Amino acid sequence: MNKAKILLLTLLFAGLLSGKENIPSIPLNSRIEAEKAIEKVFPALVRFHVVYTDYRDGREKRSEAYGSGVLISADGYAVTNYHVIDRTVKKIFCTISTNEEIEADVIGQDALTDIAVVKLRLGERKDKNIPVRFASFGSSANVNVGDPILAMGSPLALSRTITAGIISNTKLSLPYGMNIGWENVGAMVLWLGHDAQILPGNSGGPLVNMKGEIIGINELGLGGSLDAAIPSDVVEPVVREIIKKGKVDRSWTGLTCEPLLKNSGENKGTLVIDVFKASPAEAAGIEPGDILLSYDGIDITANFEEDLPFFFRLVAGTPIGKEVTLKLKRSGKELIKTLKTKEREIADPGEEEFKEWGFTGSNLTERMMRQRKRTTRDGVVIFTVKIGGQCEEAKPEIKPNDIIVNINGKEVKDVKTLKAITEEIIKGSTEPVPVIVVFNREAERWMSIVKVGFKDINKTSEEAKKSYLGASFQVLTTGLSEHLKLKDKTGVIITNVYRNTAAEKAGLLPGDIITSLDGDNIAVNRPEETEVFTNMIKKKKVGQTYEMAGLRASGEFKDYKEMKLAVKFERSPTPKDEMKKYEDRNFEFTVRDISFFDYTENKVDYGDKGVFVETVLPGGWAALARLNNGSIIQSVDGQKVEDVDGFIKIMEEIAKNKKKRAVFFVKKGIYTDFIQMECVWVK
Structure with missing residues (x-):
């Protein structure tokens, strides 16, 4: 036994990994059994990383989750909980004991027992010759209270772990059941209760006996020292049927039953409390208040909630369309009824x-x-x-x-x-x-x-047809004018001059004070009056030259001298909200061409090419890949992106070929990054 295993087993049975204290030391033969059990099952563990959808606010929003599972065959079948891989899951990544991440496909699911089966795409592995380890089921019927067990999984999305404990209950029930996927799991399952610690992320992992057999699939952490697993005798038949048919066929009668009332005076049977309209049970003449004594020749007794799952499994397991005989008691008299079962419909409608x-x-x-x-x-x-x-x-x-x-x-x-x-x-x-x-x-x-349908996100206005200076400015307030000893002067102070604009070509500099344009005084002295000068510029004709008069300091805010500049106004650059846009509805993000104003506002470095990410919808594939608003997409799968037109061609090609994933090279501020975006295409 290597040192790592000795340390692991010492921790396990000292209770340190399971959060328990003062657990007696385990005899050597039990340690040897545990080591053998670990060797059989631990390498078969699977950590699931899934992308699932949640339907809110009229949208399909995506999130990530983690869970556990176990491989049960050499060809890559694995078992987990339905609540780990339910009908909303769009993408499944599995990490196995060789530290390989492999994608998987859903084979089938059963919400009633909270079981799902997937198959790993082993054919996509780099080395297909390395066999995968898998584990086998044992019978939960042989499990007794007090038996030592091991719970294996990947809690909190961490790497594989083991906790140890004992079986505390072989027929654990929840008073009100547990609803998963529109179904009541408690109607079919009596759980194995145990005290091996279960945390979020452990769901779907195996509960293992000292023979190294799977005797349950962990499902619930109930708190304290009580956790729950679905018994293997419930799990294994469901798994085999899913592998064979992709689903679980179940019969339905329309009967709802509960334990016998305490004051009924009856000690056999189960109480019918509801009969679904237009169901086989209604057609057979069964009524609420009847006591069902036997079903298809099998006696039924339900005095407690724990007795009901046996009856529900019996009915559900009846071949669909079979005619069965029911023995009832009504008003003290026994009756015989026959009904023909129907196929039970999946409760989840599939949003x-x-x-x-x-x-x-x-x-x-x-x-x-x-x-x-x-x-x-x-x-x-x-x-x-x-x-x-x-x-x-x-x-x-x-x-x-x-x-x-x-x-x-x-x-x-x-x-x-x-x-x-x-x-x-x-x-x-x-x-x-x-x-x-x-x-x-x-x-x-x-x-x-x-x-x-959808509105056209591209729009135009008259704004881009007007004159533009190419400089930013602030108002020369009364206070600033007095401090700079420019008595009675009004106008604006240039704060920045943008590259390759009319302002730069005219020789305008930051710090210059403009007092008139084309002979008209700029009569402003309050900070909020910047629009006055902006509107004066817009009224001038594009391509015409105008005189701009003002003051220029020869030192730092002193020795101002008069100046006159000839400015030939140019057409205003296209506003950001009027740049050409593209909305990708598959990945749910919108980009636009880079605007002149992105450069002036220091959002983009001069000379950078690409498309500007304007919006990323929360819960979309782009958001899941960590694409952020304000990023510049500069290439996709190695193809350079110059503008929206080029980007559209690249994205259309990705959609046409239904690529599994695309790699975006992006720049945000002073940083660059590669973003891998998963692609899931609607069939």
């Missing part, structure tokens, strides 16, 4: 962003339809609306929970239909297109006008 409309929404699930007392699932339900977006600015505005059912006379059956109609509306249009939208608001049918 999406509709940028052209400024909202996020989804199809209606059957449960959503029933909750809204609708007779059809047709339509698209709105969850969040973008502030200042198309739906909010509609007349009348469209709000969250509204259901779009018709656009310009065309029925909206689902998300797919809405996308097709939208594509048809905006095709060939450069401005938002007004359409008539019919939507349901609770029991009412409303109509509104929505301008669908």
